[in-house]
Amino acid sequence: MGVMRDHRVLCLFAGLFAVLALLVTQGHTVSLDEFGVLLVRGENQAEDILTTLISNLTHLGDSITLAIVALFTVGVLIWKKERLAARWFLMAAAGSFLITAVSKWAFGRDRPEVVEQFASATSASFPSGHTLRSAVVYALLAFIVTRTASQRANMVIYCAAAAIIIANGLSRVYLGVHWPTDVIGAWLIAGFWLLLCKNGYERSCAKREISVD
Template identity: 40%
Template sequence: MTDSVQTFALATLMAQHPMAWWLAGMATGSMLALGGLVGLQALRRSGKRWWPTALDPLQARWVLVGGMAASACALLLGGTVMAELAESWRDDSARGWGAFDDAVAVGLQAGASMAALQLFATLTHLGDKWTLSAVAVAVGAALWLRQYRLLAIGWMVAMAGNALLTRVLKSLFERVRPEHLHGVATADGYSFPSGHTSASMVAFTMLAYLATRLLQPQWHAPVAVLAGAAIFTTGWSRVVLQVHYVSDVLAGWVLGGVWALCTVLIMESISHWRRAARPLHATG
């Protein structure tokens, strides 16, 4: 009984104060993005320390195998979390995600102001399919034309792969969306995981990663902060607009985050391999 009361209280608090949760979420997202930046910098420092300046072919293979193994572990962990979310949602008890999702949705249906709905109806376009498709093509073309072929391929694989995974998972789970009768925003199709959320997670994470490869160091932290804020904003907008449940958005963050992480790990491995193998080719 205590767990169900606490769950309902938290859900009510979220529904009653969407703007406060948005500000707190953006701050949290920005801090997490900065943490990711620090982790990436540590990975690059450790790569230079662990791997010699010149690798033989066998060592080069192990660099790539290490990146792929880390990616596989991330995919396994992300899949486990998503499965837990889906299973808990199916749980009929008052402690599952289903009860929490319903409580937040009902609270927002009853109490979300028209001003808040209109604001988030605008902000949610950060994750629109056509918006991110245009960004994907523009960034990919720019990278390719400037001879950043590996970055261009990684970027397009990240964006296209996430879109495909999201579509497959939606068809697999076939979850119905919450009712949204306010008329400010509408959405069709299945709900789990949130496509806006996963797509924006991949797009803004990868843009922040590209910034670390192409921009001066003083720009890395500001771009990471903006990316973290945009990622949370897009996901939270889907909840406030009542076109997704909270667990849909959490699953979208997990899916997009894991897919972007896998892409970055493999791209970093290939970059280290190329950099270390270059002296061998130069002297061969």
């Protein structure tokens, strides 16, 4: 039953992303995207303390930051002799970088110009790389940590990961470097990739247990 449910969720993520990508490429989301950027930015059109805080927050999704987090996590897993988990974590994290690059190349969407950009960005806009990569890495990290934590701690950890992921996505819109649909698309791809990797990891664990028995 769990496998069928996961397959349905995977199809849902893929279907929603396909529809969103079609709408974006056909230009049907322009008005909604412009409204979303102005809504998130609000009246603030100049750099201030809030902008500085959000600029610092968005660094949690930088490639270098995520690479450090991923490599540190992999190192800890190897040190704890959890090589299978380390391999899957590294593959999933690296995959998020590859998926980002290929997706941006494939869609080639222009960055927003409706507000001043408070951050530098040179690659294509759709999907948001910061959002996609951070969603994958921090969700995976939460999954790894919660395997041995208490139920109460699990809730705190997952809520913290979700807060970072959501805040990072919204920060890209606030800073004027992404459309809201860039962020939504990134979350959909991340959800699909995460579930795919989670299922692969669990199947690998099951096969290893059978071989040991």
